[in-house]
Amino acid sequence: MASTSRFTRVALVVNAASRTGSEAYDEAHRRLSELGVAPDVAYPVRDPARLGDVLDSVTADGCDLVVVGGGDGTLSTAIDHLARHDMALGVLPLGTANDLARTLQVPAEIGAACETIANGKLVDIDVGGMGDQTFCNVASIGLAVGVTRALTPGLKRRLGPLAYPVATMRAYRQHRPFTTYLDFPDGDHESIRVDDTIAVAIGNGRYYGGGNVISPDSGIDDHSLDVYVIPRGTARERIGVVRRVRDGSFVDHDHVIHVTTARIRLRADPEQPINLDGEVVASTPQEFVVHRNALDVLVPEDSTAAAHDG
Template sequence: MLIVNSASRRGRETFDQARDRLVELGVSLTAAHAVDDPSTLPQLVQETIDAGARTIVLGGGDGTVSSVAPQLCNTQVALGLLPTGTANDLARTLGLPTDLMKACETVAGGKAVDVDLGVVGDDRFLNVSSLGLAVGVTEMLNPKLKKRLGALAYPIAAVKAYRRFVPFSARLEFPDGDHPDVELDDLLQLAVANGRFYGGGAVVSPDAGIDDHLLDVYAIPRGTPRQRWQVARHFVSGAFTENDHVYHVTTQNVRVSTNPGEAVNVDGELSARTPVDFGIVQGGLRVIVQADATVGV
């Protein structure tokens, strides 16, 4: 089954191209859908799974995949991803080509592997759930800006969000006892990450992976101007997590509380609020990657 979010940045203009190319490559499609209303995607994917589909080829961005992650979780239905969104961080994490024709070739000739899914409350996420500045960035982004500038929309929105941002405090509790509970004050951002990339190509941390069965948790305090510069200059590489003033641990379960409650950016959507529990589903999502890829278990 081919399902394309035609509301995503390149969705509508690529639907026909993707369908025709997949057929040329010998992929047998039982049906193909261009979906204008993204809110209907979870139901459509669930109906497709119930009908016995073994593979769903999904065209869209990170938000598209994240929206149907609960339906795909632990089903063994393989996801073939055609990255047609703005950031396409999941594609980066999986080493998938963002060129549409090459992505179709990966679907036709790649291999299926299992990767982890993050848990946020009763929902699932692929890349990162974050509080603080990332929420402000999401609020500053709009479809017109993303369509016009693509991934460049993120740093522009970040500058705008920073100018009006108010630091916050958080409490982290670790039910497995692998880390002591901690109170963190004067924070710019707190993130719980399942994947490796987010925000249009920034790395979570140097060792983060979507197949390591761990969540990366980091918190960035406002700190001094020098400390903020140290974080900013290493933010894209993820090396900022090695700075002494940045809190960074890996775990499988963490509870995040704030007072008052804070909105949580879940893969680019403001769909949760603190207090909230985070966890991980090991190998919860089956995806098609390139035949020589090393990601996945």
């Protein structure tokens, strides 16, 4: 049985509007209490618009462990409010994709996730930044924005993870290519222009889109962003890329531009909306950075996703 000696005040915040959130709140509260990590304050948030206010309240309340239940959008919002504060994050994966939990090797089952929070180890992870906003998994323009808009709550409830390929097919039929401009303020790469682009992604974590790998060497503790650009190309080239998306080896395809960097400026013509961890929040042009070791997170003892660098 775990003790609470390493945390003095615990908060539980669950997005009760997420795919499994309403059932998970009571179970998580009970199980954490049984494991010796009883929440001092607990919030089942049924209106997602209130999530930011609740997290601000928790931050001001002096909690040093915040357990957040929800999907990647909820966790991205949480990281926005918790990063660079003296507190730790516990993850309860309650969404459709759960890519951050997958990156951190946190188990999907609620009881096992609570065990991780009670008995796991503390690591610090990198967080992606865009202006005053943050992201844990990926920022993207192009096809991914269309996928996000096609991923309606009803589609996710009906199909679960299978909603992603269905939404991708719908988005592709409506997509219009654009020109991409990549600039590197630190001078580590020459500027890049790509005409007839269908997708650009800037990855901080390892997974996105329900378990697709950003690149074979990507990680949330490598202090860099993985950037890839996919031009439209021929049907044969597109099929070759799609076949290699799941394991991330598509970035080695001759048709794909892939670089790693700590800072990048992204422009597009015409201007493109930007998706951060499943939420369309801004538009190009924007600059992206990696914030090293910005957040402490609890992961399983055998997780190899990150270390604690201090």
